[in-house]
Amino acid sequence: MTHRILIVEDNAVDQRLFEQALSDPTREIEICNDGREALAAFERHAADVVVSDIMMPNMEGLELLDELHRRVPGLPVILVTRFGSISAAVAAMQAGAFDYVTKPVEVFELQTRVKRALELDQLQHENDTLRQELAGRFGPDSVVAESIDSRKLMELVRRIAASHSTVLIQGESGTGKELVARLVHYWSDRVGRPFVAVNCKAFAESVLESELFGHEKGAFTGAIAARQGCFERASGGTLLLDEIGDISPEFQAKLLRVLQEGEVLRVGGSEPRRINVRVVAATNSSLQAKVAAGRFREDLYFRLNVIPIQLLPLRERREDILALARNFLARMAAEAGRHMTLDLEAAEMLLRHSWPGNVRELENAIERAVVLTRADIITTADLMLDRLSGPLPAPPAAAIPIDNATPAPAMNEAEQRAQRATALEDSGDVGLSEYLDKAAGERIARALAKTKGNRAEAARNLGIGRATLYRFMRRLGNESIAETHDNEPGERQ
Amino acid sequence: MSPANGNSARAISSAAPGESTVGEGTVSRARIDRLRNSMPGGDSLLDELIDLFVLDLPTRLSAIAQAIERADAPDLALQAHALRGGAANFGACHLDELCGKLEQIGVRDALAEASAMLDPLGRESAQVRDALLALRSQYPTAPPTGRRSSPA
Numbered sequence: 186m187t188h189r190i191l192i193v194e195d196n197a198v199d200q201r202l203f204e205q206a207l208s209d210p211t212r213e214i215e216i217c218n219d220g221r222e223a224l225a226a227f228e229r230h231a232a233d234v235v236v237s238d239i240m241m242p243n244m245e246g247l248e249l250l251d252e253l254h255r256r257v258p259g260l261p262v263i264l265v266t267r268f269g270s271i272s273a274a275v276a277a278m279q280a281g282a283f284d285y286v287t288k289p290v291e292v293f294e295l296q297t298r299v300k301r302a303l304e305l306d307q308l309q310h311e312n313d314t315l316r317q318e319l320a321g322r323f324g325p326d327s328v329v330a331e332s333i334d335s336r337k338l339m340e341l342v343r344r345i346a347a348s349h350s351t352v353l354i355q356g357e358s359g360t361g362k363e364l365v366a367r368l369v370h371y372w373s374d375r376v377g378r379p380f381v382a383v384n385c386k387a388f389a390e391s392v393l394e395s396e397l398f399g400h401e402k403g404a405f406t407g408a409i410a411a412r413q414g415c416f417e418r419a420s421g422g423t424l425l426l427d428e429i430g431d432i433s434p435e436f437q438a439k440l441l442r443v444l445q446e447g448e449v450l451r452v453g454g455s456e457p458r459r460i461n462v463r464v465v466a467a468t469n470s471s472l473q474a475k476v477a478a479g480r481f482r483e484d485l486y487f488r489l490n491v492i493p494i495q496l497l498p499l500r501e502r503r504e505d506i507l508a509l510a511r512n513f514l515a516r517m518a519a520e521a522g523r524h525m526t527l528d529l530e531a532a533e534m535l536l537r538h539s540w541p542g543n544v545r546e547l548e549n550a551i552e553r554a555v556v557l558t559r560a561d562i563i564t565t566a567d568l569m570l571d572r573l574s575g576p577l578p579a580p581p582a583a584a585i586p587i588d589n590a591t592p593a594p595a596m597n598e599a600e601q602r603a604q605r606a607t608a609l610e611d612s613g614d615v616g617l618s619e620y621l622d623k624a625a626g627e628r629i630a631r632a633l634a635k636t637k638g639n640r641a642e643a644a645r646n647l648g649i650g651r652a653t654l655y656r657f658m659r660r661l662g663n664e665s666i667a668e669t670h671d672n673e674p675g676e677r678q
Numbered sequence: 679m680s681p682a683n684g685n686s687a688r689a690i691s692s693a694a695p696g697e698s699t700v701g702e703g704t705v706s707r708a709r710i711d712r713l714r715n716s717m718p719g720g721d722s723l724l725d726e727l728i729d730l731f732v733l734d735l736p737t738r739l740s741a742i743a744q745a746i747e748r749a750d751a752p753d754l755a756l757q758a759h760a761l762r763g764g765a766a767n768f769g770a771c772h773l774d775e776l777c778g779k780l781e782q783i784g785v786r787d788a789l790a791e792a793s794a795m796l797d798p799l800g801r802e803s804a805q806v807r808d809a810l811l812a813l814r815s816q817y818p819t820a821p822p823t824g825r826r827s828s829p830a
Contacts, residue, residue, distance in 0.1 A: 194763075195756070195760050196734070196760040196761070196763045196764045197730040197731075197733075197734050197764070198727050198730050198731050198734070198763070198764035198767050199763050199764065199767065201723075201726060201727060201730055202713075202723075202727060202767060205717065205719075205723055206716070206717060238763070240755075240756065240759045241756070242753075242756050267762075288763055288766050289709065289763075289766035289767045289769070290767075291712075291716075292713070292716035292717055293716065
């Protein structure tokens with residue numbers, strides 16, 4: 186990326202000196218003799234940084250600064266003032282200059298200021314890009330909510346986002362608890378501050394305390410440096426405590442104290458630190474039931490449950506299924522530069538399926554179909570969901586043991602799930618999803634082998650986007666793909 | 679380049695006895711050395727900067743005299759400011775100071791005081807020019823082609 190710098194200076198010595206000091210193969214420099222000339226040059230071709238003398242003919246530096254900021258608010262402008270001219274330096278900063286340097290200019294000083302301005306410019310650019318991306322991903326129009334229940338949910342999220350109250354999100358696994366937590370964050374005035382998500386179940390008790398509250402240097406073996414915890418890292422933003430129902434009674438007491446006092450004490454520390462964090466807790470179990478069973482503190486439950494949100498399983502909001510599926514398909518196909526659609530039977534199959542894994546299962550199914558098919562229309566064969574309720578075919582590759590249970594049509598969903606679970610437990614075999622994932626994994630492994638590990642090329646050959654490939658690999662784990670590949674070196678399509 | 683550096687240092691310090699046009703105080707050896715050492719190719723850059731200053735000097739002095747003659751205070755301030763900026767790069771403190779006074783005269787619109795400063799300004803400018811050319815002669819390069827201007 187080439188950065189463009191405008192130097193605005195009316196004496197030839199400084200023009201040349203600044204030009205030489207700032208020259209770099211990655212930079213394009215234009216020299217102007219006064220403010221008016223600079224403004225014309227800027228309008229012809231905008232600059233990333235402007236270095237301008239404060240006193241010039243035609244248009245002075247402060248006026249130029251004002252005119253430039255009218256065109257590009259926040260544009261880094263470095264003004265050059267006389268050494269000892271405090272009032273000019275103050276005026277420059279008050280007028281919104283990024284920084285100032287004094288004459289005679291020290292080369293290193295000028296170089297440092299300009300480098301910092303360019304870094305800021307780069308950061309702002311990245312920030313803008315990320316904001317646009319986030320606005321796209323979490324904007325009100327980007328959320329799929331076809332069913333009445335989902336629309337009501339979005340309305341609720343919109344209302345509560347503005348408050349700072351603690352939120353408790355409950356719902357089955359895969360219903361989108363983290364997405365809702367993110368919406369609460371991104372639709373609030375905390376947007377732009379950190380969103381930190383912690384899966385409480387993923388840490389051992391002792392580690393969780395340090396993870397959430399931080400620790401001081403030497404607090405325990407291996408604590409070679411002090412470290413901020415998630416509460417501190419989320420300062421000014423939102424902290425998602427996922428799987429909150431799984432924390433121990435001892436840790437519940439510690440968490441309650443933090444929420445009540447609004448301050449954390451690092452492990453090994455003696456000075457509590459004030460925190461300004463909105464807490465969103467999430468669980469796939471019923472906290473109320475846990476309270477009733479004496480496994481979760483009632484006072485903590487009430488502290489967390491200020492705004493309760495209950496997410497419905499996908500099977501109870503079927504109007505969302507096709508909208509979600511098409512949304513996933515459009516995104517994944519776009520990543521690969523393809524245009525893909527669902528045929529009628531595939532759509533019907535999606536509507537019939539019970540989705541025990543909820544939205545996550547649906548997303549995985551679409552992703553798998555995109556990986557497995559080379560056509561632009563997804564059919565029932567690509568989804569392979571019918572095999573959940575019928576006999577499974579022989580494995581396409583290695584002899585993968587699979588569940589062969591055939592639920593009777595009269596069984597309800599719960600019974601079917603229970604039977605599948607029992608069959609799996611009894612046999613120690615893999616489930617259908619895993620089996621299907623393994624088939625897709627094999628295809629990816631073969632593509633990777635063919636391209637000698639070049640993921641971009643493998644994704645191109647598979648007709649999927651790199652992001653889809655990475656997601657799939659992350660979900661399955663590189664090892665499982667490598668393992669599949671080791672077992673199946675031959676190319677089969 | 680080290681012998682040349684040594685020569686330049688002598689050119690400044692040894693010029694003082696009996697030759698008031700070149701000496702410490704006219705330009706600053708420390709400032710010039712810092713400028714030279716501040717980036718790769720500092721010797722040739724210094725020559726180039728000296729050439730630009732010396733070439734620009736008559737034009738600036740003339741513009742200052744004309745501004746005084748026309749009683750154009752803002753232009754006097756601007757011209758003096760520009761000359762001052764160039765001089766400061768070589769640590770030409772006295773010239774810097776004179777230009778600063780003229781700049782203030784222009785800013786305050788007190789032109790009555792200006793004419794009396796033209797002679798001292800001319801003399802000091804000549805001294806700075808000679809001091810710089812004495813340095814410049816240590817590093818002969820191609821003559822400057824003129825002042826850069828902004829690209830079209």
